[in-house]
Amino acid sequence: xxxxxxxxxxxxxxxxxxxxxxxxxxxxxxxxxxxxxxxxxxxxxxxxxxxxxxxxxxxxxxxxxxxxxxxxxxxxxxxxxxxxxxxxxxxxxxxxxxxxxxxxxxxxxxxxxxxxxxxxxxxxxxxxxxxxxxxxxxxxxxxxxxxxxxxxxxxxxxxxxxxxxxxxxxxxxxxxxxxxxxxxxxxxxxxxxxxxxxxxxxxxxxxxxxxxxxxxxxxxxxxxxxxxxxxxxxxxxxxxxxxxxxxxxxxxxxxxxxxxxxxxxxxxxxxxxxxxxxxxxxxxxxxxxxxxxxxxxxxxxxxxxxx
Numbered sequence: 001x002x003x004x005x006x007x008x009x010x011x012x013x014x015x016x017x018x019x020x021x022x023x024x025x026x027x028x029x030x031x032x033x034x035x036x037x038x039x040x041x042x043x044x045x046x047x048x049x050x051x052x053x054x055x056x057x058x059x060x061x062x063x064x065x066x067x068x069x070x071x072x073x074x075x076x077x078x079x080x081x082x083x084x085x086x087x088x089x090x091x092x093x094x095x096x097x098x099x100x101x102x103x104x105x106x107x108x109x110x111x112x113x114x115x116x117x118x119x120x121x122x123x124x125x126x127x128x129x130x131x132x133x134x135x136x137x138x139x140x141x142x143x144x145x146x147x148x149x150x151x152x153x154x155x156x157x158x159x160x161x162x163x164x165x166x167x168x169x170x171x172x173x174x175x176x177x178x179x180x181x182x183x184x185x186x187x188x189x190x191x192x193x194x195x196x197x198x199x200x201x202x203x204x205x206x207x208x209x210x211x212x213x214x215x216x217x218x219x220x221x222x223x224x225x226x227x228x229x230x231x232x233x234x235x236x237x238x239x240x241x242x243x244x245x246x247x248x249x250x251x252x253x254x255x256x257x258x259x260x261x262x263x264x265x266x267x268x269x270x271x272x273x274x275x276x277x278x279x280x281x282x283x284x285x286x287x288x289x290x291x292x293x294x295x296x297x298x299x300x301x302x303x304x305x306x307x
Contacts, residue, residue: 021097022139031306032183033098033139041090042133048083050126057134058127059298062105062291068120068167071112076122084117087125094132098139100177101301102128103189104288107173108166111191141306142183152226154217155179156234157278158210160192161289162199170195172202175288176210177304178217184304186213189288201257203241207275210234211245211264214273231271235278237286242275 016023024031045052076084088110095103105128112121144151158176172195177187188209196202211234218228236242248258248265267273280286287300 019097020093028144030142030183031139032142033137034094035136037090037094037097038132038136041087041094041129042136044090045087045126045129050129052126052129052133054130058131059134059294060292061102061128061131062108062124062166063127064291064293064297066124066166066291068108068112068124069118070169071115071117071121073115075116075118080122081116084122084125085113087129088113091125091128091132099132100140100184100187100189100288100304101135101138101297102132103187104173104175104291107189107191108164111167138301138305140183140304142181144181151181152221153180153230154214154221154228154232156210156214156232156273157283157285158206158234158236159283159285159289160196160199160202160206160238162196162202164191164290166291172196172205173289174202174206174209175285176206176213177285177288178210178213180221186217187288188213197256200238200240200244203236203238204244204257204261207234207236207241207245208260208264211267211273215267218272232273234273234275235283236275237278237280237283239277242277246275 014023014025020037021032021034022036024033042052088106091102091106092110095106105124109117109121109125109128112118117125156176156178158174160175161173163170164173172192173189174192175187175189177184179185192202192205196205214232214234218232221228244258245261245264246268248261268275281296281299284300284303286292287297287304292300
């Protein structure tokens with residue numbers, strides 16, 4: 001309304017397309033997806049010669065027992081390398097817009113862009129696109145009345161995979177997701193900056209990341225008129241990390257990273273957020289830290305997405 005008063009903006013209908021995303025409204029719902037870009041990616045892969053539109057589609061974007069060899073230059077020809085880079089970039093964009101279900105796979109495969117992918121990386125990328133071909137209508141749905149908090153109430157989940165086995169390089173993976181009105185508004189699957197020396201440190205690193213994102217999200221929501229009047233609940237499945245993050249007591253085991261926890265502890269003490277334990281099977285951030293078997297993957301995907 002303020003923009004309309006100042007600039008004379010006219011709106012003849014509801015927005016159905018913005019920033020490359022399709023918006024579909026229902027009775028108290030809003031669904032966001034990117035089918036056009038998914039179809040463009042599929043068509044590009046088919047034109048290049050990758051068979052991604054066959055009848056048999058995978059039910060997960062990455063096999064849960066996949067172990068990729070180290071990336072190296074020269075293991076595939078330059079044409080495939082360049083196209084691999086292009087497909088990874090497109091898939092990452094799609095993942096960042098409305099497809100958290102492919103975020104982990106894309107994050108892993110993006111690491112091979114430089115120095116170069118192996119044939120195993122290329123095959124894994126083809127699987128991701130084939131998975132997208134079978135799930136073109138999937139997206140994120142926001143619902144006013146939902147089972148994850150009151151209307152406009154922010155909640156978050158975090159997890160970590162200690163020393164990721166898909167790419168055994170000694171680094172752990174952080175997964176986090178922020179949810180508002182039943183739909184994800186921010187998610188991340190990322191390699192941690194430094195090798196964690198324990199699973200507890202990996203989980204605390206993830207907890208620090210989600211704490212920062214919650215602070216930013218609460219500030220943004222306040223600016224647009226949806227201030228959070230109670231602490232945001234952050235769910236995690238590691239009781240040890242929750243204890244460290246909420247108490248910030250230095251011990252022989254955590255003294256190497258306790259300085260990073262002080263920020264989180266300050267947010268807990270000031271009422272910005274709290275931590276609560278959730279069983280691992282119910283931690284939807286798990287799908288952002290590793291490749292899961294079909295049953296668990298589909299369960300977490302159903303908690304985040306619709307279509």
